[in-house]
Amino acid sequence: MKRTIKKTGMILGIVLLTAQLTSCGKKEITSKVAEKTVKETVIVKEEILREPVVFITGIDEGTNKFYKSARSYFLNKKYEVVDHAFSLQEIITWLNKNHDGNKYGEIHIVSHSNPWRGLSLETIIKGDRTTKESLRKVMTQGTLPGLNNVISTKTKIVFHSCGLGKNTELMKTLKDAFVTDVVPNVIASPYYNVFGGEFSDHYLAKPYYGFYPTAHSPGNVDLSKEFARTYSEEKDIDWYDALNNKAERYIGDPYTFKFNVAVKWEFDYTNSDDAMPNFKLKEEIMDWIAEDELLSKEMNAYNIPLEKFRWRALKKGNTLTIKGKTVVVCILKPLIKPYGDLEHIKPDTDNLRLYASN
Incomplete structure (x- = not known):
């Protein structure tokens, strides 16, 4: 064993001497010590999610x-x-x-x-x-x-x-x-x-809205003109045709459905210093709402003009009830692919x- 060590030392000495003689005249000898790197294997457990x-x-x-x-x-x-x-x-x-x-x-x-x-x-x-x-x-x-x-x-x-x-x-x-x-x-x-x-089990559609007071429809001709004014940038919809269409006749065909939006307020005048108002005309109700800061703020959030509601005022004892209802006319334009076969997105x-x- 000792011999082996000595021989190894001699060989190493010769290698170092040779390296020194062939180092283009450098006086310093740099020895690199190899460092052993221990690689750790990290096993990441993939998260298993439950089915929808x-x-x-x-x-x-x-x-x-x-x-x-x-x-x-x-x-x-x-x-x-x-x-x-x-x-x-x-x-x-x-x-x-x-x-x-x-x-x-x-x-x-x-x-x-x-x-x-x-x-x-x-x-x-x-x-x-x-x-x-x-x-x-x-x-x-x-x-x-x-x-x-x-x-x-x-x-x-x-x-x-x-x-x-x-x-x-x-x-x-x-x-x-x-x-x-x-x-x-x-x-x-x-x-x-x-x-x-x-044509599709599930698709998305862009909505366009119009309004009129419940039971006071202006008719589809006037409604179509109002839609054309409100959505003047939309050139691809025949508003009158869409208002008369209740479902897609072909893929992407605009159509209409309706629903109601109602508001209701009750005011108790039992211990109030103010006299209960007496409304004779719907315009008086609208003026009264517009002049009340809280009520007008609530209606502004709806973004529906007051005149598009059918207003009623009811009195019972010391309680005043104000009711308003509008018909929302919603025209839906299905989203379709802009290229290729005619399909819903x-x-x-x-x-x-x-x-x-x-």
């Missing part, structure tokens, strides 16, 4: 098949569908109770909505419709349960609610309602969601042109 779950939050009325069609659409996609969860309270409770250890991947919530009344989805059981104000109220009172640690940063909470993507304040409040140790990703489209169409929740995220 869908909440159908209402029951259809009349000929409207929104909820039934949405249910069929998601069942065909093999998603788990939960019926008869009519409030956020029931949805959150179900998510907490049915958590199986894997975080939820996609949570879909189907609910009617419009820009004036928020979601038809209740905040708590038998509570108010979900608006920014009503939701913040139950959260502050503590009557809305909190969501357990059942979602991850990859979870998507998708609301299939018409126009909700434009209501940024409500979307922010919904985000707060679902927050856990992570901040949820709440997604909704600014367009209308249409399920069960003749696929409602892709990752497409930021189609969906907003908060």
Whole structure:
């Protein structure tokens, strides 16, 4: 062994001497010491997310098949569908109770909505419709349960609610309602969601609005002229034709449906120093509303002219009730691909042109 060491030392000495003689006259010899690097293998466990779950939050009325069609659409996609969860309270409770250890991947919530009344989805059981104000109220009172640690940063909470993507304040409040140790990703489209169409099971459509007082329709000719004035930049829609069309006759064909928006106020004059007003004309009611700071502020938020409502004033004892109702005429223009075959644009929740995220 000693010999081996000595021989090795001699060979090393010769190598060093040779290196010195061939180093272009350098006087210093640099020796590099190889350092042994220990590589550690880190095994990252991929997060397994639960399959999508869908909440159908209402029951259809009349000929409207929104909820039934949405249910069929998601069942065909093999998603788990939960019926008869009519409030956020029931949805959150179900998510907490049915958590199986894997975080939820996609949570879909189907609910009617419009820009004036928020979601038809209740905040708590038998509570108010979900608006920014009503939701913040139950959260502050503590009557809305909190969501357990059942979602991850990859979870998507998708609301299939018409126009909700434009209501940024409500979307922010919904985000707060679902927050856990992570901040949820709440997604909704600014367009209308249409399920069960003749040409597509699910597509999006751009809305255009007109109004008239309940039971006082001006007729489609005058309505079409009003739409043309309001939306003068839109050149691709024949407004009169669209007003007479109740469904898509071909892919992308604009059509019309109607719904009501109502307001109601009650004023108690029992201990008031003011005399109860006596209205004879609807114009007097509108003037009275316009002169009241709180009422005019509320109506301005609707962005519907006062004259588009049918106003009534009712007296009972010391209580004055003011009611107003308008018919909203909504023309929908389905979104279609700008090129290729005539097709609806696929409602892709990752497409930021189609969906907003908060």
